[in-house]
Amino acid sequence: MPELPEVEVTRQSFADRIAGAQVQSVRLGAPLRWPLGCPPRRLIGCRVGQTQRRGKYLWLPLHRDGRPAGGLLMHLGMSGSLAFGPVATPAGKHDHFDLVTTHGLLRLTDPRRFGAVLWSSALDAAPAAPLLARLGAEPFDVTLTGERFHAALRRRGTSIKSALLAGDIVVGAGNIYACEALFDAGIDPRTRCARVSRARAQRLLASVRATLARALALGGSTLRDFRDAHGTDGSFQAHARVYGREGEPCVRCGHAVRRIVQGQRATYFCGSCQKR
Numbered sequence: 001m002p003e004l005p006e007v008e009v010t011r012q013s014f015a016d017r018i019a020g021a022q023v024q025s026v027r028l029g030a031p032l033r034w035p036l037g038c039p040p041r042r043l044i045g046c047r048v049g050q051t052q053r054r055g056k057y058l059w060l061p062l063h064r065d066g067r068p069a070g071g072l073l074m075h076l077g078m079s080g081s082l083a084f085g086p087v088a089t090p091a092g093k094h095d096h097f098d099l100v101t102t103h104g105l106l107r108l109t110d111p112r113r114f115g116a117v118l119w120s121s122a123l124d125a126a127p128a129a130p131l132l133a134r135l136g137a138e139p140f141d142v143t144l145t146g147e148r149f150h151a152a153l154r155r156r157g158t159s160i161k162s163a164l165l166a167g168d169i170v171v172g173a174g175n176i177y178a179c180e181a182l183f184d185a186g187i188d189p190r191t192r193c194a195r196v197s198r199a200r201a202q203r204l205l206a207s208v209r210a211t212l213a214r215a216l217a218l219g220g221s222t223l224r225d226f227r228d229a230h231g232t233d234g235s236f237q238a239h240a241r242v243y244g245r246e247g248e249p250c251v252r253c254g255h256a257v258r259r260i261v262q263g264q265r266a267t268y269f270c271g272s273c274q275k276r
């Protein structure tokens with residue numbers, strides 16, 4: 001599943017190239033998670049602004065005659081990928097959205113079709129605003145301090161792993177990154193949120209940031225891999241220290257890495273290094 005680092009690397013791959021381009025045509029494939037929400041012709045003639053990311057959503061602002069004209073909120077869902085390139089390539093079976101512009105073609109390929117391209121009159125208006133309102137802070141948001149993170153955790157009745165996955169305190173810690181960050185911070189994934197001390201919360205936040213920064217740095221290869229093998233976690237997994245390593249020796253202490261299921265998701269951890 002494309003996670004925040006893959007979405008950010010995707011954004012970086014085309015944001016500058018598509019900026020300023022004028023929309024020439026739109027092609028819709030099979031239905032995605034939601035309908036587009038406007039007649040495709042409304043997009044024609046609009047110019048694309050600077051693509052932004054919030055959580056795993058991308059926002060392509062549109063302008064007409066220099067004035068804001070809504071935008072497209074995009075999500076890669078379970079198996080989506082966005083590519084920007086020459087217009088000439090014909091659409092394949094899994095290509096469900098094409099934005100043909102004067103700078104090239106932005107194409108969403110999504111075999112499982114949980115992805116979305118949604119028109120919204122503004123980022124702070126429906127339907128974009130209510131979707132984004134559920135998201136926690138961006139991981140590198142400097143206003144998200146260890147203290148604020150700790151205070152938010154204190155109000156949770158769940159395990160620390162579930163709180164990270166929920167993404168409503170901080171976004172970006174998807175399954176693989178949550179497992180890796182908890183290992184890095186030495187925290188047992190089953191620990192109740194309310195029991196995490198301020199010092200450990202601070203350390204966990206630093207670990208979430210370090211894990212995501214590492215994934216972003218590996219982004220190019222991750223992106224290539226996750227495009228090649230839709231629905232997998234990409235090459236970051238090859239660098240993971242606990243994720244996907246059940247039974248292998250912990251890189252820190254040599255104990256076997258354990259696998260349990262929490263909230264229907266696989267959790268990998270070291271029962272020796274990671275404490276409750």
Ligand SMILES: [Zn+2]
Pocket residue numbers: 250251252253254255270271272273274
């Ligand atoms: Zn260990």
